[in-house]
Amino acid sequence: MKKNAHAMLGICAGLALTAAVSADAELVRNPTQVGANVDVGQIVKGDLYVGTSPQGEIENEIITRTGVYLTESGVYDDRLTIKLTIGGLFWFASAAPSNTDFQNRRVQFGPGVGQAQAVYAFGEDPKKPTSTLQFGLFSHKYSDAVNLGEYMYRTGTYPGLLYSGGWSYMNASGYLAQGVRWTMPTMGGLLTHDVTAYMERGLQPLHDITPGYMITVKPTPFFNASAGVVWSHAISLNSKRLSPKAEANAYSKRTNRPVKDAVASGGSVEDSITAYDWANKDSLGNIGYYTFKGFKVMGRAALDIGQLAGMESVKPGQFKVYTEVALLGVEDQPYYYEDKTARMPVMFGLNVPTFGLFDRLTFEGEYLASAFPNDNANVLQNQYPTPVSTPYAFDPDDKQFDDWKWTVYLSRKIVNGVTVYAQAASDHLRHFDNAAVPAARSATPTSKDWYYVLRLDFGI
Amino acid sequence: MNNTKNGGILPLMALAAMTLLAFAPQRTQAELVMEPKHIGAYVDFGQALTDDDKQALNRTGVYLTVAGTHDERLMVTATLGGLFWYGFPELPSSSRLIKFGPGVGQAQAIYSFGEDPSNPTAKLQFGLFPVKYNSDATNLGEYLYRSGTYPGYVWNGGWSYINSASHLLQGARLTIPTFGGKVTHDITLHMERDVAQPLHDFSPGYMITAKPNGFVEVGAGFVWSNAISFKPSRLAPKKLNNAYSKSTGLPVNGLTDFQISACSSTDTLINRNCYQDIKAGMPDTAAARATLNAWNDCQNNGNCSDIDYYTFRGIKTMARVSLDFGSLLASPMLRPGDLKVYSEVALLGVENQPFYYEDPLERLPVMVGLNVPTLGLLDRLAVEFEYRKSRFKNTFLYPYDNQGGLPVPLAVGGESPYGYADQVVEANEDMFTRDDVKWSVYATRKVTKGITLTAQVASDNFRPANGEAKPSSQPFAKGPGEWYYVVRAGFGF
Numbered sequence: 001m002k003k004n005a006h007a008m009l010g011i012c013a014g015l016a017l018t019a020a021v022s023a024d025a026e027l028v029r030n031p032t033q034v035g036a037n038v039d040v041g042q043i044v045k046g047d048l049y050v051g052t053s054p055q056g057e058i059e060n061e062i063i064t065r066t067g068v069y070l071t072e073s074g075v076y077d078d079r080l081t082i083k084l085t086i087g088g089l090f091w092f093a094s095a096a097p098s099n100t101d102f103q104n105r106r107v108q109f110g111p112g113v114g115q116a117q118a119v120y121a122f123g124e125d126p127k128k129p130t131s132t133l134q135f136g137l138f139s140h141k142y143s144d145a146v147n148l149g150e151y152m153y154r155t156g157t158y159p160g161l162l163y164s165g166g167w168s169y170m171n172a173s174g175y176l177a178q179g180v181r182w183t184m185p186t187m188g189g190l191l192t193h194d195v196t197a198y199m200e201r202g203l204q205p206l207h208d209i210t211p212g213y214m215i216t217v218k219p220t221p222f223f224n225a226s227a228g229v230v231w232s233h234a235i236s237l238n239s240k241r242l243s244p245k246a247e248a249n250a251y252s253k254r255t256n257r258p259v260k261d262a263v264a265s266g267g268s269v270e271d272s273i274t275a276y277d278w279a280n281k282d283s284l285g286n287i288g289y290y291t292f293k294g295f296k297v298m299g300r301a302a303l304d305i306g307q308l309a310g311m312e313s314v315k316p317g318q319f320k321v322y323t324e325v326a327l328l329g330v331e332d333q334p335y336y337y338e339d340k341t342a343r344m345p346v347m348f349g350l351n352v353p354t355f356g357l358f359d360r361l362t363f364e365g366e367y368l369a370s371a372f373p374n375d376n377a378n379v380l381q382n383q384y385p386t387p388v389s390t391p392y393a394f395d396p397d398d399k400q401f402d403d404w405k406w407t408v409y410l411s412r413k414i415v416n417g418v419t420v421y422a423q424a425a426s427d428h429l430r431h432f433d434n435a436a437v438p439a440a441r442s443a444t445p446t447s448k449d450w451y452y453v454l455r456l457d458f459g460i
Numbered sequence: 461m462n463n464t465k466n467g468g469i470l471p472l473m474a475l476a477a478m479t480l481l482a483f484a485p486q487r488t489q490a491e492l493v494m495e496p497k498h499i500g501a502y503v504d505f506g507q508a509l510t511d512d513d514k515q516a517l518n519r520t521g522v523y524l525t526v527a528g529t530h531d532e533r534l535m536v537t538a539t540l541g542g543l544f545w546y547g548f549p550e551l552p553s554s555s556r557l558i559k560f561g562p563g564v565g566q567a568q569a570i571y572s573f574g575e576d577p578s579n580p581t582a583k584l585q586f587g588l589f590p591v592k593y594n595s596d597a598t599n600l601g602e603y604l605y606r607s608g609t610y611p612g613y614v615w616n617g618g619w620s621y622i623n624s625a626s627h628l629l630q631g632a633r634l635t636i637p638t639f640g641g642k643v644t645h646d647i648t649l650h651m652e653r654d655v656a657q658p659l660h661d662f663s664p665g666y667m668i669t670a671k672p673n674g675f676v677e678v679g680a681g682f683v684w685s686n687a688i689s690f691k692p693s694r695l696a697p698k699k700l701n702n703a704y705s706k707s708t709g710l711p712v713n714g715l716t717d718f719q720i721s722a723c724s725s726t727d728t729l730i731n732r733n734c735y736q737d738i739k740a741g742m743p744d745t746a747a748a749r750a751t752l753n754a755w756n757d758c759q760n761n762g763n764c765s766d767i768d769y770y771t772f773r774g775i776k777t778m779a780r781v782s783l784d785f786g787s788l789l790a791s792p793m794l795r796p797g798d799l800k801v802y803s804e805v806a807l808l809g810v811e812n813q814p815f816y817y818e819d820p821l822e823r824l825p826v827m828v829g830l831n832v833p834t835l836g837l838l839d840r841l842a843v844e845f846e847y848r849k850s851r852f853k854n855t856f857l858y859p860y861d862n863q864g865g866l867p868v869p870l871a872v873g874g875e876s877p878y879g880y881a882d883q884v885v886e887a888n889e890d891m892f893t894r895d896d897v898k899w900s901v902y903a904t905r906k907v908t909k910g911i912t913l914t915a916q917v918a919s920d921n922f923r924p925a926n927g928e929a930k931p932s933s934q935p936f937a938k939g940p941g942e943w944y945y946v947v948r949a950g951f952g953f
Contacts, residue, residue: 027910027953072497072499074499074953076908076953080910080951082499082501082952084499110560111542111560111561111562112542112560113520113542113544113560116501116503116520116522118910118951120908135503135949135951136501136520136949136951137503137544178503178544199505199518202558204556206546206550207505207516207546238514238516380554380557382552383552
């Protein structure tokens, strides 16, 4: 690990020494942008979690937030673009309706940073760069998705946790990356390569560096497709955290079953062997440990039917179909991760033309068949790369959590500066408790659970 | 200063402020010139390393600065910012989640006096602003404002791992240049606002800086910590753990369970801890008994003539020098500041107090730094060392962290002072000298206009904050083998 760190220091120093220093760079400042949005909606039907605690079913719970933001940006010498967005959010903690704690009733406020990034354009003509280097804190969004999908960066690997939303109920289907992204268009833009190195800042183990690569092909204006791979936690600053050597993270290599809750006597033969292997782990060497480290791969495609069909009354993008599929963890691990299809979320979307009624009307669906819940408690609280802490409470062959997720999204600009959005969904949105800790599970675990949000957005 | 007198401080200060306002020149049509806004961000990445652990250091900060000048005389500057950060160390709980905190980097106004505001006879700076008097120090030093007095803890870093060798002062600073700028006087009055307790007290200070030529710069100063207290009872709390006997010079704390019979027959002060290997040179138990009797007499009979209490109030002094050998060589191979040697020494608490503060040398941190020439490879490469020879840990646990707000340098709650007795220290020298030396290597390089890379490797007095934003009472690095590195990519305009 020391070698990794030292190598990175060397790279930084090398970059610094070889970079050109422009003595008389010209700075062009962009106008300040400010804006705000007011969200109001309801969880029409759901199953609420606060932290890791289930609170039971809820109906018609109000959800509301008000956000503000300010963006400053400028460009040095036409080459180096610097952008900074700061903001703040009034929000309310989620809690069971019976919980009348003051902290769950008062309005909360939290500041935040939407982006703090620099983009350097290489090549003779910075307006048509041969490549761009983006670094800092910035949103990485690679698909047409409005809510679901975008699996490559914002999901987990082991376990393959799925996310949507966050501090913003809508327009949040991106990943707030901290790191570096190098984008290189080739063949006149037909092929674009993206090389990324992002630091893990939301999922465990934190601070590890995850490299990735994505290729996008755009042979015609009406079709594009991408494929990519991410090597999660490839560069670990503390490799002990990748694969904790603890009973709760151990499995028997002979039975391929978790040690935790394996009964030494009175249970099945497999249980006895598993428990025996753990008891004699040092002498037998039959114990393995689950790891966070692994590969995620993704493929996506988008077809603009409106453009393909030459529909003049439909603007580009307004009649489009798109899809994405990912394999969250290429390599199998025993018991929890033996079935690849259970780690393969699939989403598809359709932009429906409304002939001027809306700027965008989108339907999205997602399907994942899993034996384990989409629950981050074991990762966030216990730091183990397993989907649950009670392995034998679930049958890996019983995909009881197979379900559909769905989203309906629309937007319409009213006048310059004012836009209205609406979203109705059954997705992975996790609400926050009064300590700003996200719930372990979504409030809409089945496709019959859903919420809606209306947003009034205005700004200059 | 008693409470009655204190009651008069606030009205007096308000009156002084009103008087200043009344005599300030009034202009009906002051011209306001706004400065271009500055924005920036940085991404920090590094590790803290000990023999058995590695912890990530990872923060992302942003800032926005707005400034303007009224009538060329009054410059107002405000910097707002925010920081993504993680609690240290990383724990298996939700406290491990990424956090964000807003902040104010500065909120200050500077008024220039004199006929020509671009060449003022004096400047009055007030509000919240960083004071950095040792422009050469990159990490260590800057003792006068950011160190404690009793106890004289030293620290560096903070919410910014690097580029933070200064003190964010809340108060006022009057700067008077004389002799054509060769001698500068700084008079400060600031409010204690960090871990320095008691909070909110005012501490006046004075600094003089002389720069007779381009080669040498010297400075000296003092700060009278907590000189103006709004609540004097907090200065020297009348509590057992803060009491000592005037006649014996021994703290009462640690003697309450004094049990001679529990240990060897050696009749010593510290034999309750059964340091059997210590045989000679210790005070006898008579002193301990006298101390306890004095305390009991004070508590039970109201006779407190032999009892006194440690106080936070005291005077810190500082002296520094900077020698720019590079300026003598005038070589094109050297950048300005290369080959500069600088040093600073401070006495954190001029007056002795019994037992904890009897040796001024133990309150005397010294730092020395050198800017190493890199032939244009880096904009700056600085190596700094610090020596602070004290038997006490570099801690602010008792002043700050739920131990009663006491001016004593103990490092653990419930700890006995007698674990620091001369005999114990002499017998366990390695244990007490392990944290005496600190070091820091700092490098920076502008990559292009708008982007700067900075790196720091150090074993210093950096105290990381836990998940509740509370800094650790002792530095993370407790010995020379415990260190960290941080690389910062900063960008902005």
